[in-house]
Amino acid sequence: MLMSSFCCFGEKKMGQSGSAPVPGQIVETTSGKIRGRLYTIDEDRVVEGFLGIPYAEPPIGELRFQKPIPKQKWKHTLDCFHFGPRCPQADEYFSGYLNIVGKDEAKCLTLNIFAPQWESKEFPSGHPVMIWIHGGGFQMHSSSNYGDRTLARNLCAKDLLVVSINYRLGLFGFFTTGDEACRGNMGLWDQTLALEWVRDNIGKFGGDPNNVTVFGQSAGGASSDLLSLSPHSRDLFHKVIPMAGCGECDFAIRSSDEQTQISKDFAKFLGYKPHEEEGNEEMLEWLRCQYAELLELGLSGKKGFGKPGRLLFTPNIDGEFFPKSIEELRKEAPRKPRMTGVTQHEGLFFVGLTGLNKTYEGMQRYLERSITDDSYEGAQKLREQTLEFYFSDVNTKDKKEVIKKIVQIWGDREINYGIWEMARKEAELGSKVYLYQFNYFNPDGFGLLKWILPFLGATHCSELRYILGKGVISKFQPNANDHKMIKIMTDFFSNFAKYGDPNGKTEKCLWEPHDHTKPNRHLTITLEPSMQDSFIENRMELWSKVFRARL
Template sequence: MGNSINLFHGPEVPSREVTTKYGKIVGRRMIQKSDRMVDAFLGIPFAKPPVAELRFKKPVPPEPWSDTLHATKFASRCVQLDPFFFVKYKLGPCSEDCLYLNVFTPVWEPPEGGFPVMVFIHGGGYCIDSAVKYGDIGICQHLVAPHGVVVVTIQYRLGYLGFFTTGDDACDENVALWDMTLALQWVQENIGAFNGDKNNVTIFGQSAGGASVDLLSLSPYSRDLFHKVVPMAGNASCEWAINNNAVEKSRLMALKNGITENDSHELIRRMREVPAMKLATGLGSDTTGGKMQTTIGPRIDGDFLPKTPIELRKEAPKKKRLTGICEAEGILSYVIHSKKYIEEIIAERIPEYEYPNFKELRDQALKIYLQPEERQDKDKYDHAIVKLYTDLFLASDTQTSVYENLEVENDATYLYSFDYVNPKSFGFLIGRHLPFIAPTHCTELAYLFGVGILVDFKFNEDDNKMIGIMTQMWTNFAKYGDPNGDPSKPESILPFQWEAASNEHPRRYLSIKLAPEMKDPFQEGRSEFWRNLKRHLR
């Protein structure tokens, strides 16, 4: 998987020593022979191990240490069931003791106030993945060294360890979101020691990580700990961002482990005795009733999330945001649900018990994607279903999130579609199962971190150009709140103009490719049908 794990083969040279609130730390000097050297500090604890009595509880800050902490290797991932394409990459062991973060920081003299800080929160359907997969040397080479930013990658509790709930006061809820919040508090307290600017922090994440950073921007507990937000291929407006069956699913997990107590406190006591791996889950989705949900995830708990995302958006502090999706996000969904007909998918989304005029609405929806004479054309049929899944999974709700933000603040959202792909990024085994090759879920991450996400592949000249474009836009946004750069710093200015969405142009977006260009409307305007459909139910 490219540089996804530590592939630095030079002699291990210690980093500078850093003194944090909890003790001294020494890491590794990842880029050594340059006027822009970079240090990496891997596996820093930001909380006590959430085990035994701390399972299902909010994270607790770590105990200070007296000896120097040698932070030179990634910590263990949270327990999870790896997809088949993760296994061979040897991403390291899994453990319930997983609350660690990594800091990648320039060695040269910082600007006044420190280097801008970018905190990445990984995705994985709230159930899998880790900071390990996004690497170390790639972050140093493509983000830190050329652009002068501090990058922090964090881990949090996954699956039922992160989102188990009884729906009452027997256990804390949404502890994974509390993990992220404590990590952001750690950044506020300690990033200055790494020459980072705590007053210029951007959080970015993809998929469930994108939904998480958006939720963090809304919660009253976390929204003041950073300044800009980048939800990528996921946001709080997605129907799967909030899990409406978390209590029921948690009870089923307890039953699966032989725990039948009705008393919630006794249930939690016994659940703390279950081996952590028996609570692990893999990447999955639930499409009951046509609605997309993750296996387990955040819920509106009246505390961390006191209201629905749309209600919280109206009262949260306004933040600039950069958001978008890949062109054909629905390809992987199509592979998973390949036996479904397009009419069947549409019927699930427009049930007759909710819509008296369901036949008319279904006909309207079908014509958006496929004309009757195209029904027997396999290529057009495949593209139609992928477009439908793309809209239902992400595109429609991403456009909705733009509208919601424009209602409370104008010209604060930069919308994009990532439209570049190298066919080799899928590999042979995955690629042969795809209906066609196009940028899909996770494709854009390779061009921020310089790693293969699904498989290892060799980056060609165009790939390297794409990395340069992506990292400049993302770091410009982190530095200045504008992906176009700062006019007073000519070296930051893009050779094209990314115009923000506005009330006058809510669907304009940047098509990100080797020659980026502004387009309108986003995803051909298809999302308007689904947005109006949902508004009808409110």
């Protein structure tokens, strides 16, 4: 189960930006005229934010489960002062309270632009562009979860223009019949249409369409990587930052057959009763007639359906958006600079907040569900070797030590291995890759989670507050060290977006490009970042052996 989730856990629900908008200038786009709102980020610099720009026609009625259609041009000036609504999704884990926007299937396909209102002295062709793709396990959240004013203060202040986008989620974004009726991947087609809109319009906002970086975390990281591979999207940007998620992660993509079976079974679970003569079109028509509320999903799926810990709807190898396997597409895709990495304890977040059995016996059952006899050659031996690798020096009755190992196993299998493998493959193919492990955390920055997590450490989402400026596990009230980390992270990210190198324009090379012959060498990010040779404590070779045995 993957999520960028519970993303503002512990924050109070607030109005967008907390104050009445100050109108900015009018910009004419291919879709029509829009007016944004002004954010003052320091004494003499202003960013104009254009929030909730529609980039597609409402995906309702006959357009539900279809590729997005570009928005028809509107006639009047559109005031883009507030985030657009979320895609339909179940409100769980306090998300109904924590999200600042409501849900509306008809109006959810929007994007946001944060444009510096000063000319770039270094980049006369326009500000380098960063496009943020939110996470949430492909089931939940929206761009509004990740802030506006703080994002402008952290990234736009570095001479960057930033875009964030919404896309369809859950059943709305990834349902498939496995044929021409509905191949799925609507959420990825949404992202692609948003990238095309940016290409065609971003110059009017002072951005450079020829210097675009796509970045995202968790499911957003997986999306970023997958977009760099598909022939429909890979030429729409130039650099990519997949964080804690990529196309090599087990959660990120399925075969068409597997996702089709889940989709059809779920339709029946919801109440669809096919007659013998009915086909996929009839099933889609039945689903189009249902209220959006019936079809909403969260990370825990629907009670009574599916397996625990599995996302119901994800991207699939559909034969169109992905005309070949991920392996083949990765080899043939144009090489892009990429910066990628994980936090030190990715699994901590999930182990602490899900119903995963936190015992040695529970981990045995997790491995039985994950390394199944019908999907892995020699599955029983692989499960035994995995348990031996992690627990050989642990008293299995010591709850604290067992939980630490469970956190490692969960994070390694679901996230860490995929990132490590992608970095290795891309470097071997000739891409310039920068791999990191984020170890920094503020023990006072966990809010209510401090009392829920089995221990404290850098975990899923921990790095985001230092890039985007918004609390993603609790309300962000930075101390002196946090401010140092904000500078470290925003320097790395802005340098990469500008130059394709997180070191920036300097002869000093703190962060070495990845060498596929030394796959565990990486930058450990603390208050004093340094190159290290033990990515995730050198545990990835085990999972390389496991995943090579997949049938």
